[in-house]
Amino acid sequence: MLKKFTHLLQLSSFLAASLNVTQAAPDWAKDIIWYQIFPERFNNGDPSNDPTRASLDDPRNVSPKWEITPWDSEWFDRADWEKEMSYHFPDTLQHRRYGGDLQGVIDKLDYLKELGITGIYFNPIFYANSLHKYDGNSFHHIDPHFGPDPAGDLALIAEESSNPRSWQWTAADKLFLKLLAEAKARGIRIIIDGVWNHTGRDFFAFADIRTTFQKSRYARWYHIKEFDDPRTARNEFDYHGWYGFKSLPEFANDPSGNNLAPGPKRYIFNATKRWMDPNNDGDPSDGIAGWRLDVAEEVPAGFWKEWHAYIREINPEVFTSAEIWGSAANYLKDTHFASAMNYRGFAIPVKGWLIDGKITASEFAARLDQERNSHQGDTAYILQNLVDSHDTQRVASAIANRDSFPEYKNADWFDYDDGERVHARTHGYNNGPPDADGRRIWKMLTLCQATYVGAPMIYYGSEVGMWGADDPEDRMPTWWHRFDPEIHDSYQSAFKLRHAQPALRRGDFKVLETRDGSQLFAFERTLGDQRLVIVLNRGKGDVTLDGDYLDGLKVIHSTDPAANTRRLPPLSAAVFGK
Structure with missing residues (x-):
């Protein structure tokens, strides 16, 4: 009874703190130059752990001839297994694997340091069968095929439950901790993608619901519309999926609608601490530096306030960045995020003026000022100033198509649901490199990123000269074999300037x-x-x-x-x- 009473006092104290916590801008984040890595496509450092056909998200519908795609193969060339599966090129791309892994990142840390990178943002690295891994099977394990012993890791994972006391450290988990240490030794901090809105259908809790339905101990974890009625021949089981995608079942909210349900919230808190303080000793220096949170606006604000209070107790200097495509200032204040992916305040105006040339210089200045001045305190200095990502066409392709599709571009000039994507195949999208003038714009843009207020963030491979249309072309394997020294030098020299000049950072x-x-x-x-x-x-x-x-x-x-x-x-x- 005394133990329970003590726990209630601690919980009350924590909830009180969560009401008073404010948005925080960690000082170190002002000096960061971010590098975004889509892990499966960055570098294959260990071919022995390459994905297998059985590891894919839908192996029964994949040709038995499936095999790893050679890293330096041409993107638009098709293997025999792809031709056997479909006549249409896009149909098989989600089944391709190139073997990128954590060892590949470790092998490139010296390269990244020399480039001037001081922070890495990883797209999801948690266990999932898909290419994109936003449909996790768990949040407390690194994907086994990113580590050295996939079979051994899967055996360990099968023995666990949602209770953190049952969690073990797999070989992939341990390699990630080694990566953190190796990066730290080179002055590079690491943040990882968190997806607290939804999971995959094979996530351990949802997998249990799929077999035991309302009898599952996880039945209240998800937004279930209807359970199966065993008295009927039809399976009535239905649930909410993110944006209607049944492959992405959404967590349930609590009755207030302003927080996640207790079960998933407790699990997320436990998984969060695991990566922030791996030794569970109160010293977060061996953990990640922070989080980038996917579809942040679709998670209740009450959860974010409570979660931020929790993680800032673990590490007061933790960095959090919300995926926000619109104006972010009010959202950050309401949810206590430190930062955001700065689409509205940087990427969109940069594309409108510097890339497309569709707005005037004075309008460009006004857009920058409006968004920058909307933020409180030092927030503007740590916003992630990107120009492309895994959700957009690559910057080189944006430049190459700067004069294309004017009839489809809306007032924001960055809406990738417009004609730039929908009509790319049928309206002459240039899926090649920028011309000579485009390369000059590319260099200007790089210098703009390095000198404007906020933290530059580049997408993997931009610095070696990669181009590519929107997803899936933006997720090609890094062109280590097609290195562009002139473009690389423009990034490296601009970043060197930023590091040398405190005024550019602060x-x-x-x-x-x-x-x-x-x-x-x-x-x-x-x-x-x-x-x-x-x-x-x-x-x-x-x-x-x-x-x-x-x-x-x-x-x-x-x-x-x-x-x-x-x-x-x-x-x-x-x-x-x-």
Whole structure:
């Protein structure tokens, strides 16, 4: 009885703390340059753990001739097993596997450090049979085929329950902990994808419901519409799936609708702590640095407040980023997230002006200002400033198609449900590299990412010159065999500049000049007595730089060697300092 009373006191104290916790911007996150990795497609470091046909999400419907796809094979070439399964190219892509794994990431850590990367964001690495792994079978184990002993890991997992006392550390789990240590030794922090809205049908709790229905101890974990009636021949079992997808059953909310149901919430809290404090010793230094949370807006705000209070007790400096496509400021305040994927405040205006050239320089400046100024405190300095991701076409393809499909582009210029995706096949989508002018824009964009307020985040392979349309083309294996040294150098040099100049990471921001006619945009970053001026010329002609804001400064970095304090060539950018 005393033990139960003590537990209730602790719970009351925790809930009180959850009401008072506020949005927090961890100071270290201002200095991060993020690199997003889609694990199965980044690098194959251990061919012995490659996926098998049996490991796929629907092996019975996959050709017996299935085999791993060679890493350096051409994307649009089709293996015999694919041709046997379907005449249509897209039909078999979700069954392809290339063998990317955690060892492959470890093998590339020195490369990432040299590039200038100080943070890695992993798309889902938890156990799941699908390619994308947003339909997890569990949240407390790394996918066995990302580690060195898939068969052994699966045997261990089969012995467990939802009780964390039954959880063991598989070989893949241990390799992930090694990856954390190896990354930390190189000054690289790691965050991972959390999917707290839904699971896969083979998630241990839902798998139990599928066989025992309302008798399952997990029956209240999910949003079940109707259980099967054993008195009828028909199976009436039905449930809510994310956006109607039955492969993604959604967790249930509690009766208030403002929190998750107790069962999944308790499990998520336990799984969260496992990766934040692996030794369970109160020292989070051997755990992950934070989380990126999928479809955050579809999880109740009450849960996020409570969860953030919990994780900040484990690690007060934890970083959390919400997947938000719209304006994020109010949502972050309401849910206590530290950051967001900055689509609205960076990616969308950058595409509208710097890539597509469809808005003016002054409108670009206004959009940046509106979103940046909407955030409280230091939040703007840690927003993840991306231009592409696993959910979009690659930046190189956006540039290559900057003059395409004007009749389908809406006011946001970034809606990937519009004609850029739907009509790509039938309206001449350019699934090739940018032209010469496009490469100049690409370099400008890289420098813009490195100098604007917020943390740059690039999608794996951008720096080696990859292009690709929206999913699935954006998830090709990294082109290690088609390395583009010029593009790589543009990223590496821009990131080196950012690391060397504190004003670019922590300084104030001010727009100095916009010229809509010539499409020029100039801004400054200041910190103490340090002052840097960044000028971008999106126009097709030279611009004369006659503003007094360049007095006493010189070019310290540029995308075109002809840039100076009097002239900026077309489609180029420069940084001026003392």
